[in-house]
Amino acid sequence: QVQLQESGPGLVKPSETLSLTCTVSGGSISSYYWSWIRQPAGKGLEWIGRIYTSGSTNYNPSLKSRVTMSVDTSKNQFSLKLSSVTAADTAVYYCARVSKGATGAYYFDYWGQGTLVTVSS
Amino acid sequence: EIVLTQSPGTLSLSPGERATLSCRASQSVSSSYLAWYQQKPGQAPRLLIYGASSRATGIPDRFSGSGSGTDFTLTISRLEPEDFAVYYCQQYGSPWTFGQGTKVEIK
Numbered sequence: 001q002v003q004l005q006e007s008g009p010g011l012v013k014p015s016e017t018l019s020l021t022c023t024v025s026g027g028s029i030s031s032y033y034w035s036w037i038r039q040p041a042g043k044g045l046e047w048i049g050r051i052y053t054s055g056s057t058n059y060n061p062s063l064k065s066r067v068t069m070s071v072d073t074s075k076n077q078f079s080l081k082l083s084s085v086t087a088a089d090t091a092v093y094y095c096a097r098v099s100k101g102a103t104g105a106y107y108f109d110y111w112g113q114g115t116l117v118t119v120s121s
Numbered sequence: 122e123i124v125l126t127q128s129p130g131t132l133s134l135s136p137g138e139r140a141t142l143s144c145r146a147s148q149s150v151s152s153s154y155l156a157w158y159q160q161k162p163g164q165a166p167r168l169l170i171y172g173a174s175s176r177a178t179g180i181p182d183r184f185s186g187s188g189s190g191t192d193f194t195l196t197i198s199r200l201e202p203e204d205f206a207v208y209y210c211q212q213y214g215s216p217w218t219f220g221q222g223t224k225v226e227i228k
Contacts, residue, residue, distance in 0.1 A: 035217075045158075045166065045209055045219040060216045061122070094165055105153040105172030106213040111165035 002027040004095050004112035012089075012119050018082040022095030022112055029053055029076045033098035035108065036069065036080045038091040046091075050098060051078055085119045092116050123148050125210050125220035133228040140197040142223045144210035149190045154213035157186055157195045160222075161206045169208075170195065200225070 008020035022034065036048040049059035051069040059067045063082070071078040082089060093115055096108040124147040134140055144155070152173040158166035168177040170186035173193055183198040197204055205227050210220040 044221045045211075047211075047217040047219065050217075058216070096165075101153075101172055101175065103153050103172050103175075105156070105175065107156045107168050107171035107177070108158070108166070108211075109168050109177065111167075114165055 002097065002110045004097065004110055006093060006095050006112045006115040008115065008117070010116055010118060012085055012117060013121050014086055014119055015084055018080070018085050018089060018117055018119070020080045020093055020095075020115065020117070022078050022080075024076045024078075024097070029071065029073055029078065033106075034071070034078045035096045035098055037094045037096060037108075038089075039094070039114075040088075040091045048080065048082075048093075087119050090117065090119045122216060123150060123212055123214045123218055125212060125218055127208075127210060127220035127223045129223060130221075131224045131226060133226050134200055135228045136200050136202055138200050140195075140200055140204070140225055142195040142197075142208055142225075144188075144193040144195070144220050146191040146193070146212060148214075150193075150212045150214060152189050155186075155188070155193050156211045156213070158209045158211065159204075159206045160209065166209060197225075202227075 003025045005023045012018045030053045033050045035050040051057045066083045068081040095112045097110040099109045126145045128143045155173045157170040160166040174186045185196045207222045207224045
């Protein structure tokens with residue numbers, strides 16, 4: 001059973017960089033896309049971006065200028081950095097695996113439990 | 122960017138009733154690129170439907186998805202107590218976007 005676990009600071013100061021890591025267990029990180037999604041309290045889901053195990057990335061245009069994702073296949077981990085954070089970046093951050101079905105359908109089939117990151121001085 | 126609009130915002134129903142949730146896209150979406158998720162308080166979303174109509178592994182057959190183009194529907198044929206939750210549709214165009222969610226609450 002594939003499991004994902006987010007880790008990183010729960011409190012980040014305004015203007016600093018938010019850094020999170022997702023550790024994948026129970027399966028290989030190779031040959032999949034991996035994504036970050038966030039959810040402010042009481043609000044909906046926002047896709048942040050995705051990374052393939054080759055290192056190829058795609059980011060949400062609304063966050064693109066501040067987002068960097070990376071992958072470390074030797075550790076079965078991928079990471080998120082979000083720079084110049086403000087209170088608006090306070091949210092639960094989820095990591096998720098992207099799978100592709102036989103018909104070409106994409107879907108998030110495994111999710112981490114989520115980690116709350118608060119931006120505050 | 123494709124905007125997904127879900128309706129209604131809240132659906133108040135009793136166990137055993139049928140739930141019909143709508144997801145409307147601002148532009149045509151490939152059916153392969155539309156999924157539905159269920160989220161309960163304090164939990165991560167769970168995949169229900171992918172490719173507009175394919176049930177994910179382990180999802181009961183009371184959940185079904187349909188639609189094409191700009192109009193998609195998630196139907197729960199008979200609500201069980203564990204089905205009261207928030208439901209999101211998502212499209213995998215560029216960029217990937219989610220609907221704002223429909224809350225299914227106990228009447």
